Amino acid sequence: MPTPEHQPASDAPAVLEIDDEDLIGQADWVIGGDAGRKGRRQAWYAAYVATLGAGAYGFPVVQAAVQTTDPAWLRAQLSSPLAVGILGLSIVAVFWSLYSAGNFRGPVVPPLPWIDHVVGTPMDRALTVRRWWRLSVGSTMFAGALTGATLGAGVAFAGLMPWYAAGLAIVIGAAVGRASGALWLWGQVRSWPGPDRGPRLLYRPRDALRALHAESLRTHSANTSTIGGSVLAGNLRTARLQLARPVRHARRARLRASGPFRVIVRRDLLGMRRLPSTLWSGLAFTVIAATVLVWAVVNPAAPMLAITVGLVPAYLGYGAWAEGLRLQADNAGTPSLLGISPRAEASAHLVAPTALMLLALLAGVAIASRVEPVPATVAIQVPLLLAVLTGGHLLAAFRGTPPGAILRSGSGPVLLILWYLSPGLVVIAVGSLGLWLVRSTDTGTMWAIALAVAVVGFGFVRVQSLTDAHRI
Amino acid sequence: MSTVAVLKGDVHAEGVGKTIDTTTLLLPTNVRAKPGRCVVLRGPNGSGKTTLLRIIGGLLEPTVGTATIGGVRADERLPSIRAAVGALIGTPTTYRDLTLIDHLVLIDSTWGRDPDTSDARGLELMGQLGIEHLHDRFPHELSSGQQQLFRLALTFSRPATVVLLDEPEQRLDTGKREVVTELIRERARAGATVVMACHDPAMTKSLATSVVDVVPAR
Structure with a gap:
């Protein structure tokens, strides 16, 4: 006082x-x-x-x-x-x-x-x-x-x-x-x-x-x-929800009813409309990725490193559009509400990001073809890129929880970082190697296709195993 | 295309119990329920009612005993079990970018129902629960009681021969509890087997065809 x-x-x-x-x-x-x-x-x-x-x-x-x-x-x-x-x-x-x-x-x-x-x-x-x-x-x-x-x-x-x-x-x-x-x-x-x-x-x-x-x-x-705390614990869902802004866009837009597969695809498209930031950030990354990747694929003199560099924004762009896939993984372990199998649901969630990425890459190839001749291998390289991105994002969304070894005092943090980066590293490594193999020989093309199929297959195995893993 | 067996709603849990390490979550308990019946699980907090519901729904493996639905071992990994069981146990994860009616249309569509009348079915269900005026809200824009009604709407919007509910009355006022009671009774009348944990004596008295008292481990 x-x-x-x-x-x-x-x-x-x-x-x-x-x-x-x-x-x-x-x-x-x-x-x-x-x-x-x-x-x-x-x-x-x-x-x-x-x-x-x-x-x-x-x-x-x-x-x-x-x-x-x-x-x-x-x-x-x-x-x-x-x-x-x-x-x-x-x-x-x-x-x-x-x-x-x-x-x-x-x-x-x-x-x-x-x-x-x-x-x-x-x-x-x-x-x-x-x-x-x-x-x-x-x-x-x-x-x-x-x-x-x-x-x-x-x-x-x-x-x-x-x-x-x-x-x-x-x-x-x-x-x-x-x-x-x-x-x-x-x-x-x-x-x-x-x-x-x-x-x-x-x-x-x-x-x-x-x-x-x-x-x-x-x-x-x-x-x-x-x-x-969530990042250190490997709980990406909590971190994502904490970062997410409340959705308020396009409230009056309605999800149109249709068949089981198609309604999931429509859900993802409606989600992008209501979260324009994911649509635009995905587009920005994808435009950069398509420019670099198409340039690297069309020019035989371009360094292989360009493909590796281009795969980074491609991974991020595809990921921005793959929110539906992550939401499905979030639901793993809860009583089933949807009348569609986990694999079919995951496949439906892949449609929108894959189609948008395909459009961006095809647009890049079309523009490049006006400047210089486009090699025929592009017909294999584009689907190969899409397959690797698809598999990588299945692995990312359904990665589950980190291994217990992350709690070790010495190597734990490094293992955690590797665990976070692993799906992206798979995309970059397999994508770079695959495109290099396609460039090199015909036999290489077969190996590249086999690698891409293996990544996608492993991704779907993760979908099933995470869906089942919660039952203890 | 794949085919899924349609299981009858016969629920048999014979001496099911759950122990993790040295902690007993549920003592061996029996539950039997036939289609059209409603079994209410009673017991103090921590007695294992939710664990029992999770075992019956195939979400949890019992340490002892067996649980079956329509004669098939209750295992959520089986498509036929997933098709048979509609459950509200815990908090279902919702899509933050979908409104309430969008959620109901999504669930309805994935069960292969007529798309032309999907919206009408969703709105009717919301109307029964008294939340139709909230149809264009996002889940994060609801109060806790409204969220509980929405979760019940999600559960009831899918077809199920077995309905498992964990304390459906929580966060609801007396009037809404009566609404929910009527909805559960309607599902049972339509042939579903209802197994629910409940702390509300009025709801229990009104709905229960039999009561199972779950005894706490200690």
Whole structure:
């Protein structure tokens, strides 16, 4: 309670003087103890490991890819409008991804005790949450610079560009990273209603930090804990549901009744209409994938690595459209509601993503055929790609729970990461090998078809085994 | 095309019990039910009513005893068992991108019913439960009581010769419990075998043709 001598002499409001930096330092020690210093050391260590990884693996791979390709042809390709367009699209995709991520998990996520006891005080919010912002924006800048360094140095070392271009790539990468960080923060600010959330906050980070609402920080912190916990436990369903926004689009659209198989396909199409973000993100990835893959398939001089690179967005694009398949896997173990067998249901869920991917690849081939002759092997390579993507997503949706070995203290985290990546790695490995085999010999084509059939077959075996596995 | 045997709704659970390691979830229990009958399972929390329902539905393997439906061992992996058993045990997973009526149309269609009248059947069922005005809502937009009614609608929208219900009265007010009681009675009159766990004495008195008291392990 204020004593009389503390009351202001006039009607002017009393002023409270606060040494923000000093108070934050004290709070930091009381709440976190030595945790802040340890956290900073961990961040430096992560950067050190990433740099080593880029030097040991990224740089040699880029260099090898460039050196195994005709330099004059590659130079012409890299300076073509198509290459510039792909680069621009990729950067836009990174920007969009981080802005969207900011809606659920922004760059500023202090622990809950800090939010309750420090962020809620009258101290300047730009100071109380500054540490997490600096760590995040530092990470995005570092990731951008490292990517620029890896690509730039690899290309320069192969003699395709002068050395100073590598330095330029580092600067550009860091700038893209900085802009991504700003968009990430802007996404977080805009995830909560407020009076002033315009684009000027993109270049005024202190104002953006002050615009962060305590409840929004709390929500993002809780999201981080839930998503982090589910990811560590291998429970992707919880993480997906946590990330998902409530559906409100196309409420008046109706699912049209029809036969058992067709109604499942219609369900998936209606789902895409009601979740346009999945439709558009799938389309964005697929356009990139179709461009790279068709280019690699049509040009015999294109490096094999292009196919491997193109399979990554293809896997992501197909996955964005395969929500129905994941929903079926979520239902495994619950009393049966649908009058259709699990395999038939899974097959129906594959129709929409496979048809959309086929359309994208055929459109790419049609455009390519106007520029140069398309080899006949495309007729085998396109279905092969679709089969591998289909099998990979059956494996991804019906992967079940991670092996118990992930709980081991030493190798556990690595096993968990491998478990997450395994369906994607199958697609990339079998897809790359399959297309290479088709390119090489006629016998190779037979092997490629056998591999693709095996992946699809194994996918359906997983559908049945996960459906049955819950019965103990 | 595959064919699935249509099983009669004869439910026989002979001395079924479940023990995991040293923990007994259900002591050996007998349940017998014929088509058109309604067996109510009673017992305190933790006595094993849900475990018993899961065993009868073929979702769980008993440690002792055998459970059959229409003379076939209750195993959810068998298409004929899946075709016979409609169950509300736990929370069914719903599609977050489908409205309530879409869910009912989806289930109805997968059982090969006439597509032209699918919407009408879904709306009629929702009307019976008093939630037809919620037809264009998404599942996340419902209250807990409305969600329970929706789950019951999902269960009743598929054909079944055996209906298993785990506390269908939960989260419902007295009026809605009477509505649900009438719906269950209707299913039994139509020839379905109903086995349900229930804590509501009024519902039990109104529906039960026989009562099985499930004894807790300790």
